[in-house]
């Protein structure tokens with residue numbers, strides 16, 4: 001099985017780019033952020049304070065997460081389809097908060113690894129190359145300037161019909177960058193053997209073809 005790890009900060013284009021490339025390669029695309037978002041949704045709906053690590057940990061045993069991969073990654077929380085619900089903007093910071101709790105990361109580790117045991121995968125997240133799949137065949141650290149990432153997220157959310165404003169998205173991104181890179185367990189950091197790709201100023205198509213060509217070359221695949 002082949003695995004490609006794509007890590008980087010929020011809004012660098014990881015998910016869109018990974019999904020498109022997975023389709024071209026016939027790999028499964030795994031969005032690991034969706035797992036953290038699903039846990040955050042459970043805590044929100046059950047009024048569990050995400051700052052309270054003990055309560056969050058106690059509640060993990062009540063959560064069962066399933067996924068279905070049919071081009072899109074459909075998420076099921078205790079049997080309910082939450083694919084759209086986890087995209088609500090308020091879940092971004094809550095997901096970042098639960099992701100800092102070690103028991104949550106531990107809880108999701110096997111799920112993430114089992115995808116890569118059974119399928120050729122492109123997996124995106126924050127710690128895929130460092131922790132989840134340290135032996136991935138290829139590791140990429142995808143980044144872009146915070147303002148660029150905020151602009152993309154703003155347009156994306158607006159298109160989905162959410163009432164958002166650019167300044168609060170930028171401040172959200174800065175907060176999440178800080179949280180994600182300063183937590184004690186598996187912080188967002190570039191693996192020593194990850195290739196750094198900066199997409200600042202790129203159109204989506206440019207980044208997709210840049211990464212696609214890089215992957216083909218590094219893994220010795222044919223187009």
Ligand code: DC
Nearest residue numbers: 032033034036095096099125126127
């Ligand atoms: O990729 P995303 O924005 O959907 O991720 C939501 C949050 O989940 C993000 O702020 C950090 C966390 N996360 C993580 O800690 N590790 C991962 N592998 C993926 C996401």
